[in-house]
Amino acid sequence: MPLYEILGMGLLFVGGVLFVNGMWLLGYGSNRDVATFNLLTGLITFLIVLWWGFGGDASDGTPFNAAGTMLFSFTYLWIAANAYRGIEDQRSFGWYCAFVALTALPTAYLVFLTGDVGLTGLWLLWAVLWAAFFVLLGLERDDLTDPVGGFTAVTGVVTAIGGYLMAAGFWPWA
Secondary structure: OOHHHHHHHHHHHHHHHHHHHHHHHOOOOOHHHHHHHHHHHHHHHHHHHHHHHHOHHHOOOOHHHHHHHHHHHHHHHHHHHHHHHOOOOOHHHHHHHHHHHHHHHHHHHHHHHOOOHHHHHHHHHHHHHHHHHHHHHHOOOHHHHHHHHHHHHHHHHHHHHHHHHHHOOOOOOO
């Protein structure tokens, strides 16, 4: 399967889980339900990571693609574990989000060099989102829960649209 169609399949679920996570932050949802969707999305993206990282000639992905996708896998697996266990102190996860935000910036630049402006924009959007989670969780700025929840939900919608277009074969446009 082509690279973008596989990426799109994963990003469709990432968009869905981001929307649900945003609604959860806004008070609409339970820890167990959120844990289930995050676990599912983390596993789906991890399977893509394995395919791209170790699929050999059958895979259109590269270790670089796998590494970027693993940032998502680990994010959602960690959220699933924290939600399921009812973890209140998520500072460590917040600091992980800082690492991911900093990693997403050069990733956006490298994607830009390939000519895919849309995916570059998504990486920049995700960098801002991960940075917001660093501020919310790592720096314990609970007063920002509602704005970060709303931004997460909107980012989910944008990501799902991009993922859907990729999976359907309409991305990139160039």
